[in-house]
Amino acid sequence: MAARQPPVIAVVGPTGSGKSDLAVELALKLDGEVVNADAMQFYRGMDIGTAKITEPERRGIPHHLLDILDVTEEASVSEFQQQARAAVADIHRRGKRAILAGGSGLYxxxxxxxxxxxxxxxxxxxxxxxxxxxxxxxxxxxxxREADPVSAGRLGDARRIIRALEVYELTGRPFSSFMPSREYFQPAVQVGLAVDRDELRERLAARVHRMVDRGLLAEVERLDAAGLRRGRTAPRALGYAQFLKVLDGEADVTQAAEETIVATRQFARRQLTWFRADPRIAWLDWQDPALAAKAAALCA
Structure with a gap:
């Protein structure tokens, strides 16, 4: 009989909560490798604005599905599904533990x-x-509303409304019928980082200011020259959309930073709402000195 595969580990939570660091700690403790599930970290060159984990911070742990797209390419959740599952299967086949890390809930x-x-x-x-x-x-x-009232009640922006109508025309099924049930594809353990919201708000503001100090505007300018605006996904990323306005003369750096802080805080709230709705997630205090040990115990 084939050996039973260990559960996939997923480290989830809002942006800025320390998911990348915990994933590395778990990989070191459990002989694992990390699979990126942050949609904006797929993009080559989008490093500062996405707080992409650096080579020294990876501490020798292999990371998969980072830097796999040009900024002109569109991120696809269905393609990611295939790539992530293939990466997990390969990691497990080599006797390692697969650790998914990211705050893109649908991914x-x-x-x-x-x-x-x-x-x-x-x-x-x-x-x-x-x-x-x-x-x-x-x-x-x-x-x-006439074809799929459930989706019409959930969706507000034009891009998602168009996608729902496209699916209905293509399949004859309402887009809402494709929404997932909470059933794992294979055994999994989800570890959520429980945050102090007021402290997270301050941390996110400080992080945006660090990004500016590290050269976010120059990064956006460089990516703009590489076709950032031609992409469907990348130019909407937090920080990049706001700092493109600086290049266009529509805002200064201070205004762009403040807009990025507001947008990032709003995004973090949406992430918390998304993940809190999943009863399968085991929540741990993000600042617990024993966080990595407790997370590893959950994943044994």
């Missing part, structure tokens, strides 16, 4: 849960995008 669930992704049709999407450009979002949202 984490794509790797861990039974989750089906509908296909895409560029023609349908282009037509819907043209309709939205000509008539606005309201008519599309009304059409979605």
């Amino acid at each position: 984490v669930r794509a790797a861990l849960d039974v989750l089906e992704f509908p296909g895409t049709d560029p023609g349908i999407r282009a037509r819907l995008e043209q309709e939205q450009a000509e008539a606005g979002t309201a008519p599309l949202l009304q059409r979605l």
